[in-house]
Amino acid sequence: MTARARRSWGVITRVLSHKGALLSVLFLALMILTSLLARWILPFDALTQDYASILQAPGKVHWLGTDELGRDILARVVFGARTSLLTAAGAVTIAALVGVPIGLVAGFFGGWRDMLLMRFVDVLLSLPGILFAMALIAVLGRSQMAALVAVGITGIPSFARITRAQVLSLRKRDFVTAVEALGGSSGYNMFRTVLPNSWSPILVQVVILSSVAILIEASLAFLGIGIPPPTPSWGEMLRTGKSFLHDSPTYAVFPGLVLTFTILSLDTLGRTLGRVLEDRHEIADTPGTTP
Amino acid sequence: MIGFILRRLLQLLPVLLIASTGIWAMIYAVPGSPVAAMVGENATVEQIQEVTVRLGLDRPVHVQYASWLVNAVQGDFGLSIQNREPVRNLIAQRIPATLQLGLAATLVGLLLGIPVAVISALKPGSFVDRMLSGWSALALGVPTFWLGILLILLFAVQLRWLPSASNYVSILESPWQALRNILLPALTLGVYVSGIFARFLRASLLGELKADYVRTARSKGLPERDVVGRHVMRNALLPFVTIVGLMMANFIGGTVVTESVFTYPGLGRLLIQAISTRDYPLIQGCILFILVVFVLINLLVDVLYAYIDPRIDYG
Numbered sequence: 001m002t003a004r005a006r007r008s009w010g011v012i013t014r015v016l017s018h019k020g021a022l023l024s025v026l027f028l029a030l031m032i033l034t035s036l037l038a039r040w041i042l043p044f045d046a047l048t049q050d051y052a053s054i055l056q057a058p059g060k061v062h063w064l065g066t067d068e069l070g071r072d073i074l075a076r077v078v079f080g081a082r083t084s085l086l087t088a089a090g091a092v093t094i095a096a097l098v099g100v101p102i103g104l105v106a107g108f109f110g111g112w113r114d115m116l117l118m119r120f121v122d123v124l125l126s127l128p129g130i131l132f133a134m135a136l137i138a139v140l141g142r143s144q145m146a147a148l149v150a151v152g153i154t155g156i157p158s159f160a161r162i163t164r165a166q167v168l169s170l171r172k173r174d175f176v177t178a179v180e181a182l183g184g185s186s187g188y189n190m191f192r193t194v195l196p197n198s199w200s201p202i203l204v205q206v207v208i209l210s211s212v213a214i215l216i217e218a219s220l221a222f223l224g225i226g227i228p229p230p231t232p233s234w235g236e237m238l239r240t241g242k243s244f245l246h247d248s249p250t251y252a253v254f255p256g257l258v259l260t261f262t263i264l265s266l267d268t269l270g271r272t273l274g275r276v277l278e279d280r281h282e283i284a285d286t287p288g289t290t291p
Numbered sequence: 292m293i294g295f296i297l298r299r300l301l302q303l304l305p306v307l308l309i310a311s312t313g314i315w316a317m318i319y320a321v322p323g324s325p326v327a328a329m330v331g332e333n334a335t336v337e338q339i340q341e342v343t344v345r346l347g348l349d350r351p352v353h354v355q356y357a358s359w360l361v362n363a364v365q366g367d368f369g370l371s372i373q374n375r376e377p378v379r380n381l382i383a384q385r386i387p388a389t390l391q392l393g394l395a396a397t398l399v400g401l402l403l404g405i406p407v408a409v410i411s412a413l414k415p416g417s418f419v420d421r422m423l424s425g426w427s428a429l430a431l432g433v434p435t436f437w438l439g440i441l442l443i444l445l446f447a448v449q450l451r452w453l454p455s456a457s458n459y460v461s462i463l464e465s466p467w468q469a470l471r472n473i474l475l476p477a478l479t480l481g482v483y484v485s486g487i488f489a490r491f492l493r494a495s496l497l498g499e500l501k502a503d504y505v506r507t508a509r510s511k512g513l514p515e516r517d518v519v520g521r522h523v524m525r526n527a528l529l530p531f532v533t534i535v536g537l538m539m540a541n542f543i544g545g546t547v548v549t550e551s552v553f554t555y556p557g558l559g560r561l562l563i564q565a566i567s568t569r570d571y572p573l574i575q576g577c578i579l580f581i582l583v584v585f586v587l588i589n590l591l592v593d594v595l596y597a598y599i600d601p602r603i604d605y606g
Contacts, residue, residue, distance in 0.1 A: 119305060119306070119309075120309075122306060123306050123309045123310055123313075130547060130548070131547070131562075131578060131581060131582075134547070134562065134563075134566055134578075135314070135317065135574070135578050137566065138317070138565075138566045138569070138571075138574050139317050139320045139321055140320075141321075215434055218434060218436075219434070219436065219548050222436045222548065222551065222552075223547065223548065223551055223563055224563070224567060225563070225566055225567065235436075238436060238437060238440060241440070242440055242443075242552070245440070245443060245444055245447075245448050245455065246448055249444055249448060252437075252440045252444075253440075253441070253444075256434065256436075256437030256440065256441070259434055259437065260432060260433050260434060260437060263432050263434065264428065264429070264432040267428070267431075267432060268428075
C-alpha cells in the first residue's frame with residue numbers, strides 16, 4: 001500500500017469506528033444499492049399506474065401501499081432515491097467547480113480580486129438559499145436542469161469561503177512561498193501546491209452540502225417547483241401525499257422517513273469526517289511528525 | 292456609534308445594488324419572451340402588445356432599468372399581472388401574517404432551545420447531554436414540511452384538536468382563534484430553530500464555563516445556581532442574540548415551506564403563487580422586499596450586538 005492509500009484507509013477506519021457514522025454509511029449504502037438494483041429486486045416499477053388499486057394502505061402486494069394513481073409507493077420511494085442522490089451529486093459538483101476556484105483565486109491573490117469575488121459571494125450569501133433557487137426557477141422554468149443549477153448555485157458560497165480560508169492559512173507557508181521563489185507560475189502554485197493540501201475541509205463540505213442539496217431539492221419539489229412529474233421525487237410524493245392525509249395517512253409518512261434518514265446520515269457522516277480529519281491535522285502539525 | 296451604523300449602511304449599498312440589478316435582469320433572462328410566458332400560448336397580438344407596453348418593455352433597456360430602480364426604491368414594483376393590483380399592496384397585506392408566524396416560531400424555538408442548551412451544557416458528555424444533542428440533531432435533520440405533515444396527521448386528522456389548514460387570525464383580535472391557527476405552523480418551525488438555538492447556546496455556555504471568572508466565582512463559594520444564572524448566562528446570551536436575530540431575518544423568506552404545508556397566507560405563499568403563475572412584477576417585488584428586510588435585520592443585529600457588547604470597538 002502506498003503512503004497515501006494507507007492514510008486514506010486510516011481515515012476511513014477511524015470514521016467507521018464512530019457508531020453513528022457506521023450506521024449512516026450502512027443506511028446510505030443500502031439505499032444506493034437498492035436504487036441501483038431496483039429493476040431486478042422490486043416487483044413493481046415507479047411509473048406503472050393501476051387504477052384498480054389506488055390509495056391502498058400498506059399490505060402484502062404493495063408493501064408500502066399505493067398512491068393516487070395506483071403506483072407502488074415502495075418503488076417510488078426507491079426510485080426517488082435516485083432523483084435525490086443524482087440531484088445532490090450534480091448540484092454539489094456545480095457548487096464545487098465554481099466555488100473552489102473562486103476561493104482559491106480570492107485567497108491566493110488577495111487584493112482587488114479577493115474584494116470583488118468575495119463581494120459576489122456575499123451577495124449570494126445574503127439571499128436565503130431556497131429563495132435564490134426559487135428566483136432561478138422562476139426564470140428558467142420548471143425542469144430537472146433548473147432544479148440542479150438552482151441548488152448548485154446556493155452551495156457556491158460555502159465552497160468559496162472554506163477554500164479561501166484554507167488557502168489563507170497555507171499562503172505564507174514555506175512550501176508555497178518556495179514554489180513562488182523557484183519561479184512556479186501562480187496557476188501551478190494554486191492548483192498543484194495549495195489545492196492538494198486543501199482537500200480535507202472541501203471533502204467534508206461535499207458531504208455536508210449533499211445533505212443540504214437533498215433537502216433543498218425536496219423542498220422545491222414539495223413547493224411544486226422542483227423536478228417535474230412523473231419523475232419520482234420524495235418532495236413531490238410528500239406534496240401529493242399531503243392532499244390525501246385523510247384517505248391514506250401512510251402515503252406521506254414513508255417518503256419523509258427515508259428523506260429524513262438520508263439527510264441525517266449524510267450530516268452525521270460529514271461531521272464525523274470533519275472531526276477525524278481535524279484530529280489528523282493536529283497530529284500532523286505537531287513538531288517532529290511533519291514530513 | 293452613528294458613524295459605525297452609517298459605515299455599515301454604506302457597505303450594504305453595493306450588495307443591494309448588485310442584487311436588485313440581478314432581480315431586475317431576471318425578466319430578461321426568461322427563455323423566449325417573458326410577455327409570452329405571462330399571457331399564455333393563446334394570446335392575441337393585441338394582448339401581447341398591451342402587456343409589453345404595460346411593463347414598459349418597449350422602451351430602451353437603460354431607460355427601463357433606471358425607471359424600475361427609481362420606482363423600486365420608492366417601494367413601487369408596478370402592478371401584478373394576475374389581478375392588476377399594485378404589488379406593494381399585495382405584499383403589505385401578507386406582512387402581518389408572516390410576522391406573527393415568525394415571532395411565534397421564535398418564541399417556541401427559545402422555549403424549547405434554551406432549556407435544552409442549559410441542561411446539556413451543565414453536564415457535558417453525560418447521558419442527558421447526549422440525548423439532548425441527539426434531539427437537536429433530529430430537530431435540524433427532519434425536513435420542516437415532513438414534520439408539519441406529521442403534526443397535521445396527529446393533531447388534525449387523528450385527534451381533531453386543531454385545523455389542518457391554518458388561517459391568519461390576528462392575535463390582538465381573537466387570541467384563542469389565533470392560537471389554534473398558529474400553533475402547528477409555529478411548532479413546526481419552532482422545533483427546527485430550537486435545534487439551532489440549542490446547539491449554539493450550548494457551545495457558547497461551554498466556552499464561558501471554562502473562563503477564569505467562573506473559577507473565581509466558584510472558589511469564593513458562590514452557589515452554582517448564581518454562577519450560572521448571574522455570570523455565565525449573561526455572557527453566553529450575548530452572542531446568542533446574534534443567532535436569534537439571524538433566524539428572525541431568515542423567517543422573512545424562510546417560512547415559505549411551512550406556509551405551504553399549512554396553506555398559511557403569508558409572504559412566502561404569495562411568492563410561490565407568483566412563481567407558479569409567472570407573475571414577474573410580483574416575483575420581483577417579493578424577492579426584493581424579502582432581501583432588503585433580510586439585509587436590514589442583519590444590520591440591526593450587528594448594531595445591537597456592538598451596542599450591548601462593550602468589547603466591540605465601533606469607533
